[in-house]
Amino acid sequence: MRDTRIRLCLDQPLGAGQSVLLAEAQAHYLFGVMRLTEGARLLVFNGCDGEWLAEVSEARRKRGALTCLEQVRSQQMPPDLWLIFAPVKKARTDVIVEKAVELGAARLMPVLTDYTNSERFRRDKAEAHVREAAEQCGALWLPQVEDAQPLSRLLQGWPEGRTLFWADESRAGARDSFASAPDGPAGILIGPEGGFSPAERGRLTELPFVHPVSLGPRILRAETAAIAALTLWQATHGDWR
Amino acid sequence: MRDTRIRLCLDQPLGAGQSVLLAEAQAHYLFGVMRLTEGARLLVFNGCDGEWLAEVSEARRKRGALTCLEQVRSQQMPPDLWLIFAPVKKARTDVIVEKAVELGAARLMPVLTDYTNSERFRRDKAEAHVREAAEQCGALWLPQVEDAQPLSRLLQGWPEGRTLFWADESRAGARDSFASAPDGPAGILIGPEGGFSPAERGRLTELPFVHPVSLGPRILRAETAAIAALTLWQATHGDWR
Structure with missing residues (x-):
């Protein structure tokens, strides 16, 4: 059978x-x-x-x-989407990793930000979670898991032509949406609990490839913000359309 | 201070x-x-x-x-959205309850379906979770938590003029979307792991107030489906617009 x-x-x-x-x-x-x-x-x-x-x-x-x-x-490739997130408490980081596989992302990139509570990110554990989630949800690909790196370094080497959707807590009610950006390679940036520092906010606001988006009027936990942003990207630019 | x-x-x-x-x-x-x-x-x-x-x-x-x-x-009321879900394992039911508060819903309605693995739903525990989540996320209202009831009874007494968005696993890739339904009072129906039985599917397909929606090509866990559906409803009909 x-x-x-x-x-x-x-x-x-x-x-x-x-x-x-x-x-x-x-x-x-x-x-x-x-x-x-x-x-x-x-x-x-x-x-x-x-x-x-x-x-x-x-x-x-x-x-x-x-x-x-x-x-x-036959083999399918994941949507060309990077999920960039500040590691949070272990159980909630596990949720982010699991959901990124279910919802669909090509790379999982932990970043250290000014307010990151410096929880250690275990790449090997995250990779094991990725495999389990892929087995369960029917995905054919495994998102690539990277080691944690400083946000500033990631922004410095950001590739041309890739949009970075920034889940900006201060934009509650703003009109920026996922749909108003062009299709194409993308990243989603989710901050730690506490959001981004003024210096980081200034930097992100200036960068031409950053597209700020609002995730509604309430304060979302980091893993909720990640899931909501992945969902909205998939529905507007990804493989849910 | x-x-x-x-x-x-x-x-x-x-x-x-x-x-x-x-x-x-x-x-x-x-x-x-x-x-x-x-x-x-x-x-x-x-x-x-x-x-x-x-x-x-x-x-x-x-x-x-x-x-x-x-x-x-000043007091704000939640969006007129009911989240109807089959209880799953305790930790994942807790996630559904917490996220429904963060993302915004007026009522949490557990339902017993043919494939519900009959995990007991503790209304008092869910209410405590609702309060904690509301404290954390800045919500001003507390979704009303109901006792579990059979899905059939809920459908029988469904109020006129309220759309029921049905997260239908078999619709992967279908074109039905949240945006194609009118604004107004709504409910979201999320099944248990394993989805709905053929009899339930037949019933849901026939009911005029049911609006089936697709949540992408992968199999989402129940709590992921709940979060994704709440997000898409908020972005198209709710207070995230």
Whole structure:
């Protein structure tokens, strides 16, 4: 029986007839937790070769193998959107990462801002979250997770032709909207709790590629702002249209 | 010093010169945790009398009193939006409740659907979450929380003239949007993990007040769908415009 409820993210190339060896944790999940046996079918993807129907060809306690049967979806690329966010408390940063995968972003870029409460950002943990979220939501790609960098450095090296949507807390009720910017490569910038410093605000206001947007009259938590901004971008410029 | 970082939701009438007795938990929070002393100032609201600057007039360990000085914001009502959702796992239901306050809704209505995993919905816990979220996000009103009811009963008694936006998972890529419905009283319906049953889908498709909307091509978790739908409604029909 084709059990499409199980969807596994792998690190190896996928192709017709391709055999894939499982890591110990994957074997434990499939055979120990999900109780799959030889011959069982599941979906696999690796972020670049599309989605494949695969069959369990070997099921041991700590190892196993799958065989790719047929491609069921061809590879899709994420919308060309970067989510730039100041790390907040761990649980809320986890939410930002999970939701960015569900809603759709190509890169997750943590930045250190003047008011960032300097919570450490664990790139490896975020990458694990990205894989889990992608398995769950049906995404075929994995957003690239970057190490945290200062906001000023990111702005300095900002690429030409990419719009930076700045969720500006002080713009409550302003008329700037996502729809009023042109389509094309984009980034979304979400501040930490407490927003941006006057110096940062001055800088952002001056930069020609920055497009300030309002997220309504109430104070949104950082992860709410990230989800709301991703949603509005997807609905106006992304793959929800 | 006016410390606007502290914002307290009270259960009593507020007015110029009005004295307000604090409950034990409130006294503990203000004087034990936040270390306020007599003469300290904070913001208070109760969901109907606007927002007031108040001063601590008595600060004891387990009790205390505030005096209302001046109204700083007049009362605002929430957008006439009901959020109707199937309870999911506790932590994710908490997220739905918190975000509905931040993003703006007038009523929170849990419904039991065919695929609802029958997690118990604790109305009292949800109400406490509503108050905390309102204190944090600057909302002046508290969404009304209802007891869980069967979806069928809610649909049967649906009021005339209110649009029900149905986040329909099967519509990925469809063209239905929030913007294509008229302004006015509204509800948003979010299903449980697993979506709606064929019988529910048939019923919803037939009802004239139901307006199906798509939330993009990926499978969103229930709380992500709730946040995304609230965002899109606010941006097209609500107080974010």
